[in-house]
Amino acid sequence: xxxxxxxxxxxxxxxxxxxxxxxxxxxxxxxxxxxxxxxxxxxxxxxxxxxxxxxxxxxxxxxxxxxxxxxxxxxxxxxxxxxxxxxxxxxxxxxxxxxxxxxxxxxxxxxxxxxxxxxxxxxxxxxxxxxxxxxxxxxxxxxxxxxxxxxxxxxxxxxxxxxxxxxxxxxxxxxxxxxxxxxxxxxxxxxxxxxxxxxxxxxxxxxxxxxxxxxxxxxxxxxxxxxxxxxxxxxxxxxxxxxxxxxxxxxxxxxxxxxxxxxxxxxxxxxxxxxxxxxxxxxxxxxxxxxxxxxxxxxxxxxxxxxxxxxxxxxxxxxx
Numbered sequence: 001x002x003x004x005x006x007x008x009x010x011x012x013x014x015x016x017x018x019x020x021x022x023x024x025x026x027x028x029x030x031x032x033x034x035x036x037x038x039x040x041x042x043x044x045x046x047x048x049x050x051x052x053x054x055x056x057x058x059x060x061x062x063x064x065x066x067x068x069x070x071x072x073x074x075x076x077x078x079x080x081x082x083x084x085x086x087x088x089x090x091x092x093x094x095x096x097x098x099x100x101x102x103x104x105x106x107x108x109x110x111x112x113x114x115x116x117x118x119x120x121x122x123x124x125x126x127x128x129x130x131x132x133x134x135x136x137x138x139x140x141x142x143x144x145x146x147x148x149x150x151x152x153x154x155x156x157x158x159x160x161x162x163x164x165x166x167x168x169x170x171x172x173x174x175x176x177x178x179x180x181x182x183x184x185x186x187x188x189x190x191x192x193x194x195x196x197x198x199x200x201x202x203x204x205x206x207x208x209x210x211x212x213x214x215x216x217x218x219x220x221x222x223x224x225x226x227x228x229x230x231x232x233x234x235x236x237x238x239x240x241x242x243x244x245x246x247x248x249x250x251x252x253x254x255x256x257x258x259x260x261x262x263x264x265x266x267x268x269x270x271x272x273x274x275x276x277x278x279x280x281x282x283x284x285x286x287x288x289x290x291x292x293x294x295x296x297x298x299x300x301x302x303x304x305x306x307x308x309x310x311x312x313x314x315x316x317x318x319x320x
Contacts (some may be wrong), residue, residue, distance in 0.1 A: 001046040001121045004240065005182055007052070008163055008183050011112050013030070013081065013269070014056075014222070015046075017166070022101065022166055022170050023166035023167065023170045024170065025160070026041060026165055026166050026167050026170075027170040027171070027319070028164060029041070029195075030043075030167060031222040040159055040160060040163055041163050041164070041167055042137050042140075042163070043113045043137070043139045043140070043164050043167050043168060044137060044138055044141050044158055044169075045090060045142065045177055045180060045183025046142070046180065046182040047072075047138055047141065047142065048061075048096050049072060049075060049095055049138070049197065050075075050094065050143035050182065050184075050186075050189070050191040050197050051095045051138055051142040051143065052141075052182045053182050053184060053191050054075070054092070054093070054142070054191070054216070055142060055143040055144075057193065057194075057195070058091065058093075058110060058113070058195070059113075060216070060303060061091055061113070061114065062089075062302070063089075063113075063115035063116075063318075064089040064090050064091050064114050064115075064116055064318075065083075065088045065090060065116060065117050065315055065317055065318050066083060066088055066089070066090040066091075066116055066117070066118045066119070066120060066179050067090065067091055067092075067093055067094060067111060067114055067116040067119045068091070068092045068122065069093045069094060069098070069103050069106060069107065069119060069120070069121050069122065070094045070098060070121055070122025070124070070126060070127070070244075071094060071095070071096070071097060071098045071099075071122065071126070071127050072094065072095075072096050072097070072098075072291060073094070073122050073124055073186065073244045073290060073291065074092060074093075074098070074122035074244070075092050075095060075096075075195060075196060075197050075299060076094075076196075076197055076291050076292060076297070077122065077244045077245075077291075077292055077299050077300060077301075078090070078092055078094070078095075078120065078122070078196065078198065078230070078244075078301065079196050079198075079297050080092060080192070080193075080194030080195070080196055081191070081192065081194070081196070081300075082298070082301040082302065083301070083305065084308075086317070087306055087317035088314070088315075088317045089117075089317070089318055090116075090192055090194060091104045091105075091114055091194055091195050092195030092196050093110065093195060094122065094139060094195065095139070096135065096138055097127075097130065097134060097135040097138070098127060098129075099127045099128075099130040099132035099134045099135050099221055099224075100128065100132075100221040100222070100228065101132045101135075101136070101152055101155060101220065101224045102125060102132065102135045102136065102139055102152065102222040102226075103121065103127075103152070103224070104224045104225075104228040104231075105139065105148045105149070105152050105230065105271075106150075107119070107150040107228050107232065108148055108228075108231065109146065111232070111235075116237060117237065117238060117299070117315035117316075118237070118238045118239075118240065118314065118315050119232055119237055119238070119239050119240075120239075120240050120241075120242050121239060121240070121241050121242070122242055122243070122245050122268070123241045123242065123265055123271070124243060124244070124246075124290075125213065125215040125255055126213070126262050127215035127221065128215075128218065128221045128225070128261075129172075129215070129216075129217065129221070130216060130218075130221065131156075131158075131218075132156055132220070132221065133156065133158050133160055133161060136152055136153065136156055136161045137160060137161065137164045139152070139163045140153075140161070140165055140168045141164065141168060142289065144174055144279030145168050145171065147168060147198065149165065150165070153165050154301075155220065155224075156220075162236035163271070164231050164309055165210055173246050188201055188202060198273065198289055198294055198296060199291070199293055200293065200294045201287075201293065202287030202288075202291070203284060203286070203287060204247055204282050204283055204286040204287055204288060204289060204290070205245070205283065206249045206282065209253075210249075210250065210253040210254045212253065212254065212255055212256045213241050213254060213255055213256065213257050214255075214256050214257075214261075215256060215258060215260055216256055217260040217264070219286055225268075225288070229268065229269065232248055238270075238313075238315065239269055239270070240269070240270045240271075240272065240273070240308070240313060241265050241268060241269055241270065241271040241272070242271075242272050242274060242304065243265070243271075243272070243273040243274060243275060244274060244276065244291060244292075244296070244300065245275050245277075245278055245296070245300055246286075246290040247282040247286050247289045247290070248275075248301065249282055249289065250289040250290055251275050251311055270313060272304075272307060272308075274300065274303065274307075277303060277307070278299050278300050278303040279294075279299065280299060280300070284296075285299065308309065
């Protein structure tokens with residue numbers, strides 16, 4: 001064993017040297033080569049969904065009554081302005097393609113600052129079926145890399161995630177990202193204080209047919225969901241699972257066994273499926289098969305607040 005010690009030390013030293021050099025080489029390749037030659041280096045700074053602006057606002061945000069979490073259905077569905085009209089302060093932590101692994105990351109990293117009495121988790125079959133890579137890269141590029149980011153990457157064990165993490169470490173350490181601010185209005189999307197993204201125009205026009213997707217959760221996502229619910233409940237935070245409205249066309253034709261998903265959610269805690277509970281038209285109140293336009297958002301939020309108030313599920317608001 002004593003004879004092997006020098007060899008093992010050399011191997012350890014080489015490993016540490018390589019680990020330190022890898023982010024630098026990755027950054028040099030990314031800068032020097034066209035994107036076509038670096039397909040495994042993805043870093044969507046200021047990407048779709050205003051996640052970077054949301055994270056910057058969050059860093060200075062005071063505590064709130066309610067936090068919303070979930071995919072784009074969340075940040076395009078729960079409008080904090082309507083909740084404030086009813087006396088509830090809130091912040092929307094939704095993000096594009098957010099899977100349960102990223103919901104867990106955001107809950108563990110940021111809820112201690114926001115101190116919510118209630119967390120509303122937007123639930124939908126797809127995030128439970130996602131590999132989580134797209135949202136992981138979005139998180140790395142658009143929020144400060146920290147121990148929670150590293151924990152997420154360790155669970156995913158994916159080369160795109162690790163490359164984004166290595167590349168992001170160099171960019172964030174050198175301040176390169178700070179020279180590229182994100183606009184609050186991009187195309188038809190406008191960022192609204194509190195984490196919401198508003199889309200006023202656009203109407204859905206169904207084309208083609210849908211392939212029915214399975215609803216059985218992937219173990220990695222289901223485990224993250226259960227860890228998050230357990231952690232929130234241990235902190236005394238109430239949790240409500242809400243399935244936001246989608247077009248009737250998608251809801252009725254997009255899933256192999258939606259009833260099974262509903263049963264699984266209902267067994268996990270307080271759960272409301274808002275599909276069929278709001279008078280919405282596919283063509284008038286949606287701009288994609290799953291995303292409400294602002295006219296639809298107003299109807300959905302009014303109906304959800306009314307439903308939660310009647311059930312006595314909303315906390316006492318901080319505002320008088």
